[in-house]
Amino acid sequence: MEPILGQLIExxxxxxxxxxxxxxxxxxxxxxxxxxxTIFPGTGINAHVYAEGVLAxxxx
Amino acid sequence: xxxxxxxxxxxxxRFADCTEIQEREVGRPKLRxxxxxxxxxxxxxxxxxxxxxxxxxxxxxxxxxxxxxxxxIGASYTPSGGAAFVKTLYHTNLVQPGMLDxxxxxxxxxxxxxxxxxxxxxxxxxxxxxxxAQLFISGKDYWxxxxxxxxxxxxGFWSGVSPTAATLGxxxxxxxxxxxxxxxxxxxxxxxxxxxxxxxxGISEFSLIDLNPETGTRRKAATSHRERLSERxxxxxxxxxxxxxxxNHERLAxxxxxxxxxx
Numbered sequence: 001m002e003p004i005l006g007q008l009i010e011x012x013x014x015x016x017x018x019x020x021x022x023x024x025x026x027x028x029x030x031x032x033x034x035x036x037x038t039i040f041p042g043t044g045i046n047a048h049v050y051a052e053g054v055l056a057x058x059x060x
Numbered sequence: 061x062x063x064x065x066x067x068x069x070x071x072x073x074r075f076a077d078c079t080e081i082q083e084r085e086v087g088r089p090k091l092r093x094x095x096x097x098x099x100x101x102x103x104x105x106x107x108x109x110x111x112x113x114x115x116x117x118x119x120x121x122x123x124x125x126x127x128x129x130x131x132x133i134g135a136s137y138t139p140s141g142g143a144a145f146v147k148t149l150y151h152t153n154l155v156q157p158g159m160l161d162x163x164x165x166x167x168x169x170x171x172x173x174x175x176x177x178x179x180x181x182x183x184x185x186x187x188x189x190x191x192x193a194q195l196f197i198s199g200k201d202y203w204x205x206x207x208x209x210x211x212x213x214x215x216g217f218w219s220g221v222s223p224t225a226a227t228l229g230x231x232x233x234x235x236x237x238x239x240x241x242x243x244x245x246x247x248x249x250x251x252x253x254x255x256x257x258x259x260x261x262g263i264s265e266f267s268l269i270d271l272n273p274e275t276g277t278r279r280k281a282a283t284s285h286r287e288r289l290s291e292r293x294x295x296x297x298x299x300x301x302x303x304x305x306x307x308n309h310e311r312l313a314x315x316x317x318x319x320x321x322x323x
Binding site for chain 1 (some may be wrong): 065106107109114117118119121122126139142158160164165166170171173175176180182183186189193194195196197199203207222242255
């Protein structure tokens with residue numbers, strides 16, 4: 001069996017990462033407000049999705 | 061320019077070793093180099109460089125499903141409940157919508173979801189516990205997991221100090237905040253004809269993945285167990301392979317004992 005080294009994204013291949021917080025079986029949660037009654041102020045969700053790996057590019 | 065042979069004659073000029081330039085090259089001795097295409101055809105260089113994109117939801121807003129890597133730098137993006145802005149390199153390093161620009165390729169080894177450290181702990185817990193992350197390539201899904209599994213720490217990490225409520229300081233992260241804490245989707249294994257070392261040119265193979273099962277690895281293994289990619293692999297010969305794993309650097313393994321090779 002060939003080893004799995006990762007998932008290759010070739011040229012002109014569409015790719016994406018989908019983040020879906022709406023299918024957990026309950027209603028999608030609502031982020032905290034900026035000035036809540038509790039001591040934790042909400043800042044919303046600011047996330048980055050990283051596809052870690054090896055990039056191959058032209059030699060310039 | 062003409063390179064002269066310094067050993068042509070013993071009577072040649074003492075400047076014979078110098079490069080002779082032609083009249084049209086005066087003032088621009090590197091003319092020929094300028095005419096060449098700087099792109100090396102058929103070869104790519106490899107570097108450890110992730111692709112990333114941004115997901116945003118404003119405060120007091122219901123979270124939504126979003127497809128990332130759809131819009132490149134310069135495109136407009138509107139976070140759920142927020143104001144639209146033009147994406148910069150902070151948000152993504154994609155320059156074409158939905159795909160890599162030619163001739164780039166990418167060997168994805170891990171998916172990591174990084175939340176900004178000022179995320180409220182309730183929002184952090186809700187997001188990583190109820191959000192599903194899926195990697196799609198050409199319409200097929202190759203990785204599906206909770207965000208709490210990306211990184212592999214599988215859970216939020218939050219720390220804070222509160223001498224008084226007014227001086228509360230907090231920090232939150234998706235998993236233990238360590239650079240090695242990512243959900244790799246590959247394991248250390250023999251790898252042939254591929255040099256994914258940082259800043260290193262790969263000149264041996266155009267393909268990222270070697271698919272020749274007959275290439276011998278003969279990696280040193282436990283007693284009475286040989287590790288070959290194929291039974292057709294010969295039992296003798298040289299034996300040096302590269303394995304690449306969670307450490308993102310090259311390791312060498314060698315097979316030295318013929319008895320184990322033929323076991």
